[in-house]
Amino acid sequence: MLEYEAELINMVExxxxxxxxxxxxxxxGTLGDFLGDADNAFRRLKQIEGVTLSPSLKNTFHRFNGLGLQWSKSGENEWPGGEFRLVQLLDAIIGGAPAWLTQEGWPEEQRVLHSDFRVFDSQFYGGVGTFSALRLQDGVENPKIWYFNITYGSIEMEIDYEGYMNQLLLTRGVYYWQYLFTDIPFEHYNFEAIASGLRSSIDFLEENFPDHDYSELTARLDERINRRRET
Incomplete structure (x- = not known):
């Protein structure tokens, strides 16, 4: 088992x-042992798809397909709660963009954007139409990460794949954690509800997983709340 795979399993347990x-x-989920280590997997990706990825993505490389969890606080339905379902990079990239996001009916600009998406994490179980994706573009070895919500649309994140996967270990997929790493446009989002849910989720994580440091998440939430008050 690769180092990051062990970290994922430890977080789940x-x-x-x-x-x-x-x-x-x-x-x-199934573990793709046939991929070997990250070096071998990245060579395969280059051979099959002609895609070269930054070596930094190897630090959080895993071979799981369908490793997922949906959870909530005992006795609660949503807040605090979260979910994730992970797909390893090769399958995410080879699988292409979600077909339903590139069909007629979407504005042309969004269809072009969506065609670059390669989904590696989704809220599969809740069926709420949210996912995180690499934006695969020619010549870009460290692709931007985008978060998609069926209600609010797509938004670019401020962290790369390595940063995302490390934050996933910390957040355990709490709902809407991704917005803490975006320049969220308050006028288009129900930010008060999102912020309230994130506050209760972070407090819950701090209380139940005291060995982990949630100060950055708290600071990011406070920063966005303060910015909202100033608008």
Whole structure:
């Protein structure tokens, strides 16, 4: 098992073992041993798709397809709660863009944007139409990360794939954590509800996983709340 794979499994086991959490859905996923290590997998990607990725993406490379968890605080339906479902990079890239996002009916500008998306994390179980994707563009070895919400649309994140996967270990997929790493346009989002949910989720994580440092998440949330008040 690769180092980051072990970190993912440890995070899942920690979450499941927490007495204050109820598990709503769990998927162990298949482990693509045939890919070998990150170096070998990235060589395969270059051979098959002609895609060269930055070596930094190897630091959080994993070979799981369908490793997922949906959870909530015991006795609650959503807040605090979260979910994720991970797909390894090769399958995400080879699988192409989600067909329904490139069909007629979307504005042309959005269809062009969506055609670059390669989904590696989604809220599969809740069926709420949200996912995170690499934006695959020619000559870009460290692709931008975009977060898509069926209600609010697409927004670019301020972290790369390595940063995203490290934050996933910390957040355990709490709903809307991705907005803490975006320049969220307040006028188009129900920010008050999102911020309230994130506050309760971060407080819950701090209380139940005290060995982890959530100060950056708290600071990012406070910064966005203050910016909202100034608008």
């Amino acid at each position: 920690e979450t499941i073992s927490c007495t204050e959490i109820q598990i709503l859905e769990q998927e162990e």
